[in-house]
Amino acid sequence: MRTLVNIPDDDVAALDELAQRNGRSRAAELRVAVSQHLRDRSSNDWIARGAGYWKHRQDVGDAVEYQRAMREDRADF
Template sequence: MRTLVDIPDDDVRRLDDLAVKGNRSRAAEIREAVKRHLQDKGDLDWIARGAGYWANRDDIPDGVEYQRAMREDQDLGFEWPPRSSTPTS
C-alpha cells in the first residue's frame, strides 16, 4: 500500500539520519516504525489472558489487604512468599 503522510521536517531529517546509519531507505525506516507501533499498541490480548490469574489462590487471603500490609509492614499471620510444601534438594 502506498500512502501520503505529512511529516514535520525535523522528523524527516531524523529519519534520514537513521536510514543513513542503518544503510536503509527512509521508507524502510518508516515501515519499521509502523510495525513497532502496531506491536506496542495493537496487541493488548495479554491483558485479557492474565486477568483473574490469581483469583483462586488460597495462600493469599485478600489481595488488597496483602498490599496494604506490605505497605505498612504489618504482620498478617501468613508467610510471603509461601514456603514450598515439598523439600528442595
C-alpha cells in the same frame, strides 16, 4: 500500499539520519516504525507494561497495606 503523509522537516531530517545509520531507505525505516507501533499498540500485556510504576513512591509504603487501606477506605494509609 502507497500513501502520502505530511511529516515535519525536523522529523524528516531525524528519519534520514536514522536510515543512514541503519543502512536502510527512509521508506524502510517508516515500514519498521509502523510495524513496531502496531505491534506495541495491539499488545494485551498491559499488566507487564504497568508493573513497577509505583516502585519508587515513598508515600505509599507497603503496597499490600496500601491496597488494603484503599479497599477499606481508611484514611491512615
